[in-house]
Amino acid sequence: MPLVEIRNVSKIYHLGGEEIRALDDVSLDIESGEFISIIGPSGSGKSTLMQIVGCLDTPSKGTIKLDGTMIQDASQRQLASIRNRKIGFVFQFFNLLPKLTVFQNVELPMVYGGVSGRERRERVFKALELVDLANRSKHRPSQLSGGQQQRVAIARALVNDPKIIFADEPTGNLDSHTGELILQLFRKLSTEGRTIILVTHDPEIAALTPRRIEIRDGKIADKVDETLAGLKRIKPAVTNASP
16 A cells, blocks of 8 residues: 555635636655655645645645545644654755754654653654764754754654655755765665655756656646656665765
C-alpha cells in the first residue's frame, strides 16, 4: 500500500466571483522510502500540493490517505497531531528561533508532542549526530553558518522520526557549494529508507531525484511523472562531506 494516496484532489479559491483552481483533479501515489521532487514555477500548484499532503491545508475536493489514515476531512486539531507525528518540514529560510539554542530548536516538536525530558534529550542528540552537529548543541542560530542552520532544521524535521520529510526550496538561501552539500545529506537520508519530497522550481535540483513530478496549472504534467521503472540511471554519489 502506498504511503500517500491522492485521488482526484482539487483546491479551489473564489476571488471576486472568479474560480481559481490551485490544484485541479490531481491523483498521485507516493511509496514509502521514495526520494522525489515536485517541480513547477511559482503559482503552478506545487506548494499547494505540499501544504495539503503536509496537513497544513485541506482540499476542496478529493481524498487523501496518509499512512493508512484518510485526512481530507480531519479537524485542525487532528491535522496538527498527524503533522507533528508523521511529517517533518525543512524550509528555505530555516525558521529557527533565534533566542533558542540548537538543542532547544531541535527539541521543540517533541515539547509540543508531550515527549518526556529524558527521551527528548536522547532523540535530539541522535538527530544532531545524523547531521554532524552534536558539538554545536549549545550554540544559537546566529553563531552558525547558513549550511549549519539548514542542517539544524533537518535535524528538527527528523527528531520525531516522521513518515515524510518535505524540503521546500531547501537550498534557495544557500550558495551553490553549500546547497550541494545539503542535497548530499538528503541523498544519504534517502538511502536509509526515509521518504523525502523536495519542492523546487529548479530543474537541476529536480534532476537529482530518482522521480520527478512536474505541476503545471494545478495539474500533473503529461509524461513528466518520471520514475526509475525501465530506466537506467546513475545514482549520485554520497560523500562524507558535511555542509
